[in-house]
Amino acid sequence: MPKIIVVLFLLIGLNACKKNNTSTSGDPIKGEAFEYSIIPSATNNAISTFNSEHFVSLDTRTTIKNKLFVFLPGTSGSPNFYKLIVKKAAALGYHSLGLMYPNNSDLYTASGTSNDLTQFGKCRQEIFDGTDQTTGVSVDQNNCIKNRLYKLIIYLQQQHPEQNWQQFIVNNDVDWSKCIVAGHSQGGGHALYIAKKMPVSKAISFASIDWNSTLSRSADWVLQTGVTPVSKLYSFNSISDEIFNYNNVKTQLADMNFIGPATSIDISSPIYNNSHTLTTNATPALIILVPNHNLTVLDQYIPKSTDGSMISTFSNAWEYLLNN
Numbered sequence: 628m629p630k631i632i633v634v635l636f637l638l639i640g641l642n643a644c645k646k647n648n649t650s651t652s653g654d655p656i657k658g659e660a661f662e663y664s665i666i667p668s669a670t671n672n673a674i675s676t677f678n679s680e681h682f683v684s685l686d687t688r689t690t691i692k693n694k695l696f697v698f699l700p701g702t703s704g705s706p707n708f709y710k711l712i713v714k715k716a717a718a719l720g721y722h723s724l725g726l727m728y729p730n731n732s733d734l735y736t737a738s739g740t741s742n743d744l745t746q747f748g749k750c751r752q753e754i755f756d757g758t759d760q761t762t763g764v765s766v767d768q769n770n771c772i773k774n775r776l777y778k779l780i781i782y783l784q785q786q787h788p789e790q791n792w793q794q795f796i797v798n799n800d801v802d803w804s805k806c807i808v809a810g811h812s813q814g815g816g817h818a819l820y821i822a823k824k825m826p827v828s829k830a831i832s833f834a835s836i837d838w839n840s841t842l843s844r845s846a847d848w849v850l851q852t853g854v855t856p857v858s859k860l861y862s863f864n865s866i867s868d869e870i871f872n873y874n875n876v877k878t879q880l881a882d883m884n885f886i887g888p889a890t891s892i893d894i895s896s897p898i899y900n901n902s903h904t905l906t907t908n909a910t911p912a913l914i915i916l917v918p919n920h921n922l923t924v925l926d927q928y929i930p931k932s933t934d935g936s937m938i939s940t941f942s943n944a945w946e947y948l949l950n951n
Contacts (some may be wrong), residue, residue, distance in 0.1 A: 631825045634669070641707040645695075648736055648783060655693075658687060658688050659686075659687055659688065660684070660685070660686040660687070660688060660717070661683075661684070661685045661686075661687075661787075661790075662682070662683065662684050662714075663681075663682075663683040663684075663685035663783070663786075664680040664681070664682055664683075664707075665680060665681045665683065665782065666678050666679075666680050666681075666685055666706075667679075667680075667727050667775055667778075667779070669782065670758060670778040670781070670782040671769065671774070671778040672773075672777050674769055674770055674774075674775065674778070675769070675770065676729060676770055677727055677728060677729045677730065677731075677770065678706070678727070679705040679706070679727045680705070680706065680707060680727065681706055681724060681727050681775075681779055681924065682706040682707060682709075682713055682724065682725040682803065683723070683724045683725075683779075683783065683792055683866070684710075684713050684714045684716070684717035684723045684724070685717055685722055685723065685900075686714075686717040686718050687944070688722070689718060689720045689856040690720050691717070691720050691722075692719070692720040692721050692943065693722075693791075693794060693805070694721055694722070694805050694806070694807060694828055695721065695722045695723075695724070695780075695795045695805055695806045695807070696713070696716035696717075696721040696722070696723040696724070696806075696807045696809065697724060697726055697776060697807065697808050697809070697814075698712055698713055698716075698723075698724070698725045698726065698810060698811075699725075699726055699728060699730075699804055699809070699810030699811075699814030699815075699817050699818060700725065700726075700727070700728075700730060700810070700813075700814050701730070701810070701812030701813050701814050701815075701834075701925075702730055702731065702732055702734075702735070702813045702913070703730060703731060704730065704811070704812075704814075704925075705727065706724075706725025706727055706925055707725075707728065708925055708927075709725050709811065709924060709925060710725070710926055711924075711925060711926050711929060711937065712725075712809070712924050712945065713725045713883070715942070715945050715946070715949070716807075716949055719946065719949055719950060720747060721807065721949070722792065723792070724779065726772065726775060726776055726779065727775070728754065728766070728770075728771070728772045728775055728817075729754055729766045729770055729771070730754075730813055730814065732871075732878075733750070733763060733764045733765075734747070734750045734751070734763070734764060734813060735813075736763070737750055737761065737762075737763025737764060737844070738763065738837070739839065739840055740839070740840055740841045740923075741839065741841070742841060742842070742934055744839055744842065744846055744847040745846075745848075746761065746763055746844060746846075746849045747816075747837040747839070747847070747848060748820070748847055748848030748851075749761040749763065750763050750764045751817060751837075751848065752818040752820075752824075753765075753766050753818065754766050754771060754772060754817065754822070755771060755773055755817065755820065755821060756768070756770045756771050756772075756773045756774075757769070757770065757771035757773070757774060760791075761823070763801065766820065771822075772817065773801065776801055777796070777800065777801050778779060778793070780792050780795050780796055781796065781839070784796075789854070792900070793903075803825040803826055803828075804826050804827070804828060805828060806827050806828055807827065807828050807829040807831065807949065808821050808822065808827050808829075808830050808831075808833070809830065809831035809832070809833065809948075810831075810832065810833065811833040811834055811835070811921075811923070811924045811925060812834050812835055812920065813835070814833075814835070815831075815832035815833050815834060815835025815862075816832065816833060816835045816836070816837050818830045818832055818861065819832050819835070819883070820848060822853055822854075822855040822859070822860060823848060823851060823853035823854065823855070824854065825854065825855070826854045826855055827855050827859070828859065829859045829860075829861065829864070830855065830859065830860050830861070831862070831948050831949075832860075832861070832862045832863070833862075833863050833864075833923045833924040834863070834864055834865065834868055834870070834871065834920050834921070834923050834924070835862075835871070836871040836875060836876050836879050837849055837876045837879070838871065838872075838879060839928070844898070845878065845879045845882045846925050848852060848880055848934075849879055849882050849883055850880055850883075857883065857884045857885065857886065858903075860883065860885060860886075860903060861903045861904075861905075861948050861951075862876075862880060862885060862903065862904050862905065863892075863903075863905045863906075863907070863923045863924070863932050863944065864876050864905075864906055864909050865906070865907055865908065865909075865919040865920065865922055865923060866906050866907070867908055867919040868917075868919050868920045869917040869918075869919055870917055870920040871920070871922050872894065877889065880904055881933040885903050885904050886901070886902060886903040886904070887902050887904050887906070888900060889902065889904045889905075889906050890902040890904065890905055890906065891904070891905075891906050891907060891908065892905050892907050892940050892941070892943070893907055893908055893909055893940060895944055897944075897946070897947045898942070898947065898951065899947060900921060902941070905947075905948070906942055907923065907940075907941075907944075909922065909930045909938070909941070910930060910942070911928040911929075911930060912927065912928055912929060912930055912931045913927045913928050929941055
């Protein structure tokens with residue numbers, strides 16, 4: 628797991644961006660696209676750490692689906708590294724956002740080689756809801772994923788009431804049934820873990836696995852029955868991933884009863900045999916810092932056409948994952 632720590636800290640340097648409080652494109656009217664960059668502490672001054680900007684996108688030029696797409700970055704990553712997937716979801720009609728959360732390497736340090744298979748789940752639960760589960764991570768209820776998302780939705784509703792962000796809140800909590808939760812690497816693991824605990828509309832994991840290398844087994848939580856049906860779980864992985872061995876990925880997806888067969892987007896077209904386990908062996912746009920681990924969703928690594936746009940096979944795959 629140590630590669631994850633080094634790689635994604637280096638990515639911060641590659642993707643350094645100017646910080647500001649919040650930016651808007653004007654008063655919303657039908658037929659506009661909106662993007663907002665919002666520091667987490669602006670939504671709740673009790674949020675004290677991991678304060679890189681959330682990224683929010685809404686495109687009213689298309690039919691609005693009244694569902695929320697939530698994307699969770701990988702270890703030490705920022706939502707600013709993953710704008711393309713958030714904007715793709717918005718273009719398809721979703722209220723869409725990339726969420727900043729406590730995503731340092733503590734999860735893997737505590738769990739990756741532990742003799743306790745429950746460590747991954749304990750760490751993920753604490754990062755999700757801020758309840759004290761383990762000394763392996765330290766996340767309180769103000770800084771956890773659940774509270775950050777709730778506070779961001781409330782903030783967006785206050786700032787832009789005509790955009791109807793309030794629909795994603797029910798009984799003073801996130802309405803998880805209206806959420807598609809997705810993420811890359813550590814974030815992809817959180818997406819699948821949240822789907823185990825909350826009845827989400829869908830979960831999508833990009834290049835993620837919770838594998839204990841000491842015991843050569845999936846984490847304990849992976850084998851537990853979840854409240855979200857497996858029919859709503861999807862994954863997208865590179866078969867050449869340098870961080871997570873693809874053979875272990877296949878084992879873990881089988882442990883979770885993912886719908887297959889594993890289908891390559893490089894040689895197949897939608898609807899990909901109705902598979903929920905997509906793969907690729909495409910060439911990344913950037914060939915440094917474990918590129919194959921990053922190519923499925925990280926902006927700089929997604930394969931590009933000669934004009935700089937995302938290649939059609941990836942655009943089609945993302946649309947399938949989001950809309951199928």
